[in-house]
Amino acid sequence: xxxxxxxxxxxxxxxxxxxxxxxxxxxxxxxxxxxxxxxxxxxxxxxxxxxxxxxxxxxxxxxxxxxxxxxxxxxxxxxxxxxxxxxxxxxxxxxxxxxxxxxxxxxxxxxxxxxxxxxxxxxxxxxxxxxxxxxxxxxxxxxxxxxxxxxxxxxxxxxxxxxxxxxxxxxxxxxxxxx
Amino acid sequence: xxxxxxxxxxxxxxxxxxxxxxxxxxxxxxxxxxxxxxxxxxxxxxxxxxxxxxxxxxxxxxxxxxxxxxxxxxxxxxxxxxxxxxxxxxxxxxxxxxxxxxxxxxxxxxxxxxxxxxxxxxxxxxxxxxxxxxxxxxxxxxxxxxxxxxxxxxxxxxxxxxxxxxxxxxxxxxxxxxxxxxxxxxxxxxxxxxxxxxxxxxxxxxxxxxxxxxxxxxxxxxxxxxxxxxxxxxxxxxxxxxxxxxxxxxxxxxxxxxxxxxxxxxxxxxxxxxxxxxxxxxxxxxxxxxxxxxxxxxxxxxxxxxxxxxxxxxxxxxxxxxxxxxxxxxxxxxxxxxxxxxxxxxxxxxxxxxxxxxxxxxxxxxxxxxxxxxxxxxxxxxxxxxxxxxxxxxxxxxxxxxxxxxxxxxxxxxxxxxxxxxxxxxxxxxxxxxxxxxxxxxxxxxxxxxxxxxxxxxxxxxxxxxxxxxxxxxxxxxxxxxxxxxxxxxxxxxxxxxxxxxxxxxxxxxxxxxxxxxxxxxxxxxxxxxxxxxxxx
Numbered sequence: 001x002x003x004x005x006x007x008x009x010x011x012x013x014x015x016x017x018x019x020x021x022x023x024x025x026x027x028x029x030x031x032x033x034x035x036x037x038x039x040x041x042x043x044x045x046x047x048x049x050x051x052x053x054x055x056x057x058x059x060x061x062x063x064x065x066x067x068x069x070x071x072x073x074x075x076x077x078x079x080x081x082x083x084x085x086x087x088x089x090x091x092x093x094x095x096x097x098x099x100x101x102x103x104x105x106x107x108x109x110x111x112x113x114x115x116x117x118x119x120x121x122x123x124x125x126x127x128x129x130x131x132x133x134x135x136x137x138x139x140x141x142x143x144x145x146x147x148x149x150x151x152x153x154x155x156x157x158x159x160x161x162x163x164x165x166x167x168x169x170x171x172x173x174x175x176x177x178x179x
Numbered sequence: 180x181x182x183x184x185x186x187x188x189x190x191x192x193x194x195x196x197x198x199x200x201x202x203x204x205x206x207x208x209x210x211x212x213x214x215x216x217x218x219x220x221x222x223x224x225x226x227x228x229x230x231x232x233x234x235x236x237x238x239x240x241x242x243x244x245x246x247x248x249x250x251x252x253x254x255x256x257x258x259x260x261x262x263x264x265x266x267x268x269x270x271x272x273x274x275x276x277x278x279x280x281x282x283x284x285x286x287x288x289x290x291x292x293x294x295x296x297x298x299x300x301x302x303x304x305x306x307x308x309x310x311x312x313x314x315x316x317x318x319x320x321x322x323x324x325x326x327x328x329x330x331x332x333x334x335x336x337x338x339x340x341x342x343x344x345x346x347x348x349x350x351x352x353x354x355x356x357x358x359x360x361x362x363x364x365x366x367x368x369x370x371x372x373x374x375x376x377x378x379x380x381x382x383x384x385x386x387x388x389x390x391x392x393x394x395x396x397x398x399x400x401x402x403x404x405x406x407x408x409x410x411x412x413x414x415x416x417x418x419x420x421x422x423x424x425x426x427x428x429x430x431x432x433x434x435x436x437x438x439x440x441x442x443x444x445x446x447x448x449x450x451x452x453x454x455x456x457x458x459x460x461x462x463x464x465x466x467x468x469x470x471x472x473x474x475x476x477x478x479x480x481x482x483x484x485x486x487x488x489x490x491x492x493x494x495x496x497x498x499x500x501x502x503x504x505x506x507x508x509x510x511x512x513x514x515x516x517x518x519x520x521x522x523x524x525x526x527x528x529x530x531x532x533x534x535x536x537x538x539x540x541x542x543x544x545x546x547x548x549x550x551x552x553x554x555x556x557x558x559x560x561x562x563x564x565x566x567x568x569x570x571x572x573x574x575x576x577x578x579x580x581x582x583x584x585x586x587x588x589x590x591x592x593x594x595x596x597x598x599x600x601x602x603x604x605x606x607x608x609x610x611x612x613x614x615x616x617x618x619x620x621x622x623x624x625x626x627x628x629x630x631x632x633x634x635x636x637x638x639x640x641x642x643x644x645x646x647x648x649x650x651x652x653x654x655x656x657x658x659x660x661x662x663x664x665x666x667x668x669x670x671x672x673x674x675x676x677x678x679x680x681x682x683x684x685x686x687x688x689x690x691x692x693x694x695x696x697x698x699x700x701x702x703x704x705x706x707x708x709x710x711x712x713x714x715x716x
Contacts, residue, residue, distance in 0.1 A: 032556035033563075053230035054237055092552075093545060097233050100540035100562075109563060110500075111540055114226060116380035116391075117505060121339045121370040125323070127351055127363070133323070135355045142328040142360045144519040146289040146303070151519075154331060164325045 009051035010044060012058050017065040021047075023073040024065075025095045035108055038099045046098040054097075060090035134160045185211035185411075187705075188431055188446030190418050190461065192216075193271015194691055195677040195698035196452030197397025197405070198314065202702035204408035206709075211444055212405075213416040213434050216250035216268035221392055226384025232541035239387040241275055242642055243267065249437065250415075252594035252601075254456065259605035261487050263456050263644040269414060270398030272454065275386050276645065276691060278394045278509030279533055280320050280365040282311055283693040285330060286519060287686035290579075294520050294527045296610075297579050300683040301655050301664040302697075304330070310696035310703075318395035318695070319373040322365035328515040338370045341379060343534075345501040346570040347511035350534055353629025354514060364510035364533060367395035367691070374400065383536045385508035394509070416442075417596045421449055421465040421474055421674065428715045429474075429674045435596045447714035448673045448705070452698070455485065455647035455680040459586045460601040462651065475651070475668035475676075480661050482587060482650050484580035486685035489607050490643035491615045492548040493572040493622035494537070495631030502567050506536045510573075517621055518687060526613040528577040531688045532622060537569040549637035570629075572622040576614045577687035580649055581606075607639065615639065646690050651680035666701035672713045677701050 013021065022039040029038035051058050064087035069076045080088035099105055106113065127133055138159050145152040158164035187203050189196045192214035204210045225234040236245075241264040243251035250267040266275045285304040290297045312334045322336035340363045343351065347363070354361040368385070369378045379393040392399050406412055416434045422443070424430050431445035451458045459482035465474035473481050510533035518529040538547070543565040545552060553561035584605045592600040619636055626634050654660025657669035662681050668674045677698040679690055686693065705712070 028554045029558050030556055033559040035559045049230070050233065053233045056237055089545075093233075093236070093541075096541055096544045097230075100232075100544065101229050106540070109540060109566060111504065111566060113229070114231060114382045114384055114504065114539065116227070116382060119342055119370060119379060119381060121321075121341070121378070125340060125342070125363070126348060127343065130352075132351050132355050133325075133362075135358075136360060136362065137325070137327060139358065139360070140327060141330075142515055142518075143284055143330060144286040144293070146285050146293060149293050152330065157327065157331070158325065161325070 008048070009055060009058050010048050012062050013065065016067045017062060020065040020067070020076065023071070024076060024091065027073040027077065028092065028095055029099055036105070038095050041102045041105060042095065042098045046102055047094070049101060050094050050097045057090050057094055060087050061094050063087050064091040128161055137161060137164065182442060182444050184431070184445035184447070185209050186446070187448045187450060188213065188444055189450045189452055190432060191271060191452035191454070191457065191678065192269045192397065192402060192412060193452060193454065193678070194273050194397055194695050196271070196450070197401030198317070198695045198698045199450055199452060199677050199702040200405045200410055201401045202699060203705065204405045204410045206706040210405065210410035211446065212410065212412045213418055213432065213444060214269055214412060214414050215417040217414045218269045218398065219274065219388065221388060221390055224388035224390045226382050226387045227390045231384055231387060232539050235387050239275070241266070241386060241645065249595065252598070253592055255589045255592050255600055255602035259603045260607060260639060260641065261489060261605060261644045262642050263487065263603060263647055264642065265454055265456065265647065268398070269402055269412065270396040273396035273691070274388050274398070277385050277535070278366045278368045278507065279689040280318070280322070280367045280509070280692045281513060281531060281688040282329065283686040283688055283690070284328070284518065287684060290528065290684045296527055297684045298654070301653055307693070307696050307700065310699045311692065314692065314695045314699055318367040318400055319369050319376065320365055320367050321370035323363045326362045328360055328362065328518070336365060338373055341366055341368060341370045341507050342381070343511040344503065344506040346503040346506070346536065347534060349497060349501060350495070350570050350625065350629045351512055353625055356628045357625065359514060359625065360516040361512050361514045364513045366507055366509040368507050368509055369393040379507055381505045381507065383505050383508050417594070417598065418461060419464065419596065419598050421461060423465070423467060423469070423474065423671065424715050426715070427469060427671060428713065429671050430715045439596065448675070448712065450675045450677055452678045454678050455650040456586055456601050456603070458676055458678055458680045459650040460588065463588050464598065470670065475661055475670040475674060477670050478658055478661055480582070480652060480659070483582040483585045484649040484652055485584040485586055485603070485605055485647070486578035486580060486649040486682065487605065487644040488578050488646040488685060488687070489576045489611045489615055490640050491574045491619050492637040492640055493574065493619055493626060494549040494635045495570050495626030495629060496564060496633040496635070497568050497570070497631055500567050501570065503537045503569050504539050504567055508535055510535055517618060524617050526610045526617065528579065528614065529687055530574050530576045530614055530618045532618070533573045533575070533689070535571045535573055537571055540566050547642070548640060549635040551635070570626070572625065574615060574618045574622060575646070575687055575689065576611045576618065578611055578685045579608060580652070580684060581608060586650055646679070646685070648679040648682040648685045648690060651676045652683050653681045654683065665704045666697065673715070675701060675705070
């Protein structure tokens with residue numbers, strides 16, 4: 001399992017680290033094109049959600065936000081990119097995950113989440129209706145017959161799906177001579 | 180501590196172990212299985228939860244080195260551009276596999292005869308065909324019958340095909356324009372209720388475990404039935420060595436529980452089903468004075484000829500919304516247009532293409548496959564144009580066997596039980612590089628024909644070693660193979676290997692259907708020859 005985290009993972013981040021996180025979040029995902037900034041979206045609730053799901057991120061994110069890297073968010077990102085890409089990756093993931101698990105952000109991008117959908121396996125698939133499968137069948141077998149080393153020849157291979165269906169009902173030969 | 184002797188001890192409760200366990204239990208064998216992982220509860224799988232994409236990158240990563248769970252063992256992978264992937268639990272890697280269910284093709288078994296490279300198998304496609312049908316029924320396969328890339332079948336998939344979605348239709352139309360083969364993919368995912376399991380709900384989280392139980396995994400499809408027939412499945416059991424007697428017969432296995440206590444499980448027959456990394460690791464760990472280079476290794480081929488299917492990804496971006504975060508991850512459609520050898524291309528053999536969904540918003544922002552990141556104001560445009568607007572061709576290149584590609588034992592890294600970790604040495608062959616380069620160009624043409632306005636390519640994905648094959652190959656000659664044609668080791672007459680280690684060549688398709696069909700064939704033979712089987716006194 002992932003490394004143990006404190007009961008409240010946010011406790012690991014002091015005011016300086018939170019300020020640095022907001023600055024980086026604003027830099028990476030600013031308000032634009034009708035979307036809010038990550039700095040605004042990344043509330044305690046969102047950040048707690050991310051770090052509870054991924055307690056292994058706490059220590060790495062904390063390191064990426066250490067005060068020693070200065071106040072300029074771009075300089076921090078550049079330093080991490082050069083010296084500690086793993087910490088940069090963890091920081092980006094925490095910000096992106098906090099942002100895109102926000103309900104309002106999901107509504108704005110038109111993403112409903114990984115919904116459960118009902119499949120209609122009893123309906124005729126659109127590719128059959130559109131004749132796309134017939135185009136594949138019309139070209140004949142694609143497999144290479146080991147007996148000849150060349151593309152297989154199946155004399156009575158169906159050329160449309162309707163033919164294939166009819167042949168199946170009549171119990172057609174399997175087309176292989178047993179070689 | 181010794182336990183009750185078994186007729187058959189199976190090591191590994193994954194795909195092949197599940198199939199063999201059920202067949203032998205049905206035949207009345209007293210079966211014991213040792214599994215280092217645990218039973219999982221699919222209610223805990225993250226696919227139907229808000230934190231899915233976060234957990235998919237850690238506890239549900241396909242790499243055991245990233246997960247680092249108690250059930251996992253480390254893999255030393257400093258000397259390979261491709262990381263081996265697997266899952267350790269009841270169900271094994273079927274818990275996290277995508278569910279794509281293509282069969283190896285007839286030519287795959289005759290590579291030496293047809294193309295003058297590698298080796299022919301001692302068995303062929305047509306010999307396996309009845310087992311393909313049986314395992315299709317056991318696992319539950321959905322598919323459209325009549326694919327002309329295969330010899331005609333006499334038995335259809337048990338369920339109708341899964342939908343191919345807007346992305347599948349888009350790309351299928353492009354393939355039709357080009358006159359290239361494509362077909363709705365066969366998946367071991369229910370399209371209707373089947374065998375007490377629910378149908379797929381298109382959540383596309385197949386690689387984080389299936390919350391619905393719609394995707395076949397042997398914790399659902401095999402082990403409950405096997406246990407119902409009296410088999411014993413011991414979890415949290417990490418095997419450290421296979422034991423042998425003075426006559427060179429396997430007598431069982433020593434295993435270590437989570438508290439570090441050592442146990443001995445005696446058995447008349449031992450079956451290894453621990454995948455092509457775990458199986459050679461165990462054989463090498465079981466060296467003895469009689470077999471100093473590892474058990475069943477008189478050929479010197481245990482651990483060698485590792486094949487992992489070098490994998491490239493070609494992503495197309497489309498103006499229209501395709502809701503491509505939905506749909507079975509086990510492929511929407513496939514193409515075998517360029518699967519067979521054409522020497523004019525500058526390489527032998529070929530690759531299978533599988534079209535997959537593209538994930539949720541976190542993957543759009545931080546792509547795990549092809550693509551880039553974008554920050555600043557353009558981040559929003561980037562995510563909106565990627566999320567639900569893409570389609571991914573995954574290209575699986577046939578990997579030819581090379582003895583230098585191998586699994587060894589680490590001299591410095593161990594698992595949490597103190598057992599030496601496997602160490603991977605693997606390089607991608609020039610033939611495979613040329614093959615992938617060719618296929619990438621054709622896949623780009625396919626996306627172009629489908630109307631993609633932008634195409635992004637990952638030329639060799641590191642975390643793509645889903646298909647672990649070849650490290651204990653089968654063959655008729657004990658000098659050049661580890662197993663005979665029935666998956667029995669040449670050197671130890673009551674020791675079998677039924678996982679993908681047995682592959683002679685890799686084919687270029689997802690191997691699970693072929694692995695389990697070979698395993699079922701081996702189990703049938705074990706039942707048929709039970710009275711001739713040599714066992715320890």
